[in-house]
Amino acid sequence: MSFSECRELISEGDTVILYINVSQIYALEVTPKVSNKHGQLVDNVFQTKYGSLKVTDLIGKKFGSKVSLSKGWAHVLYPTPELWTITLPHRTQILYTPDISMVLTQLEVGPGSVVCEAGTGSGSLSHALLRAVGPTGKLHTCDFHKERVQVALEEFTRHGFGDRVTVTHRDVCAQGLGIEGEADAVFLDLPKPWEAIPHGVRAIKNAGGRICSFSPCIEQVSRTCELMKSIGLREVTTLECLAREFQVKTISLPVISRTKKKIEVQDPDVAQDEPEVIKKQKIDNDNEEEEASDASDKFENNHEEIPTEKENNQAKIESVQKINDIKFRTGVTQLKMPGHTGFLTFATIPPDLKRPEIINNPCDSAE
Ligand SMILES: C[S@@+](CC[C@H](N)C(=O)[O-])C[C@H]1O[C@@H](n2cnc3c(N)ncnc32)[C@H](O)[C@@H]1O
Structure with a gap:
């Protein structure tokens, strides 16, 4: 089953995604029994805000169909790495789809690719890599946490990826990735990536390849980049994936006139995060309004000051001029962009890199 092939009907043993609404999405295993919190086997009945679902009732239903809950309904979806990422049981911090997409693209992972990953964590990225490499590719993933390795292996097997993955228990900084000259790409999500990068380089094919390190802090990035450059990696680039929200606003631009230049925001709720040019103009406009009101006060208090x-x-x-202004609807972005998860540092391992010489130096000098 299931992530690795397409099927129309749900069978026993499948992983399915129960979609109630955008904030209530769950991954379910279609088995007759599940373990409760005391470790006892009980009937597999899934409770939701809209009532219960006897999970084996899904057997024979079409993926994508609407199913009844005892007090409502939901849709039952085919599992994909993207849906797995938002429903998987978290054992660690995980990578999310925006970063994952960038990793797959920048590492040039495709059908037949051989990829090394450390650490496996909760297997969020691993699922996307396993789909991308296809049945002719291979993922070698490792973690120094024994239980995570076991659970990940069970999940990959249950999801139909067992024949294209190896999951090993190892400390990648001390022992390397266990692969030499075989990989097209290496991905590291580790607290001290600089200790593993030389091993990552060793894992890459002689023909060259790509490497990526994910780090939440810029200090880690800085150290990673320095090391990558010092050992002769090329095209060292750090990216951050942030979702940028555009708010649709009506903007009005004046027709150019010799008397006055201004840009004016018609929509009064453009606030704190609007572009500087608009903010500045609003301040200018406010000042103009103040001046105008000063003038009118003067006029009221002193009848001699007639305009x-x-x-x-x-x-x-x-x-x-205001009537002649050009008005148009456009997207206005916010200056602050929340959503930081981490930085992705990519580099190319060139084919002509003298590996044995590089491998020893940086490991010794890393601390
Ligand atoms: C943040 S998690 C990785 C999450 C993963 N990218 C995902 O999307 O689910 C980092 C993992 O690296 C493992 N790890 C940390 N240092 C390691 C090392 N030296 N060797 C192997 N694994 C290591 C941790 O046990 C942890 O499971």
Whole structure:
């Protein structure tokens, strides 16, 4: 089953995704019994906010179909690495789909690729790698946490990837990846990637390949980049994947005039995070309004200060100008972009790299 092939109907043993709504999505194993929290085997009945589901009732149903819960309904979806990433049982921090997509693209992983990964963690990235390498490719993944290795192996096997993966229990910094000259790409998600990079280089084919290190902190990135460059890796590049939200706003730009230049925001709720050019203009506009109100106060308190004809004409020009402004709807981005998970540092291992010489130096000098 299931992540590695396409099927229409749900069978016993499948992993299925129960989609209730965007914030209630669950991965279920279609088995008659499950272990409860006391380790006893009980009937596999899944409880939701909309009532219960006897999971074996899904057998024979079509993937994608609507199914009844005791007090509502849900859809039962085919499992994909993307859906697994948002439903998997967390044993560690995991990589999410925006970063995963960048990793697959930048590492140029495709059908037939051989990829090394450390550490396996919760297997979120591993699932995407396993789909990408296809039945002719291979993933060698390792972790120094024994239980995580066992659970990951069980999951990969249950999900139909058993024949294209090796999962090993090892400390990659001390023992390496266990592969030499075989990989097209290496991915590291480790606290001290600089200790594993030389081993990663050793794992790559003589023809060259790509390596990536994921780190949450810029200090780790800095150290990783220095090491990568010092051992002759090329195209060292760090990327951060952030979702940028665009708010649709009506903007009005004045027709260019010799009397005044301004950009004005029509939508009053463009707030803190609007682009500087618009913010500045709003401040300018506010100042203009203050000046105008000062002038009107003066006028009210001192009847001698009557607006001149020139001032009246200027006001008329401005009001005509406002009517002539070009208005358009556009996307305005926020300056602050939340959602930091980590930085992805990529590099190319060139085919002509003198590996034995590099491997020994950086490991010795890393600490
Ligand atoms: C953040 S998790 C990886 C998560 C994974 N990328 C995912 O998407 O699910 C990091 C893993 O690296 C493992 N690890 C840390 N140092 C290691 C080392 N020196 N050798 C092998 N594994 C290591 C940890 O046990 C942990 O499971």
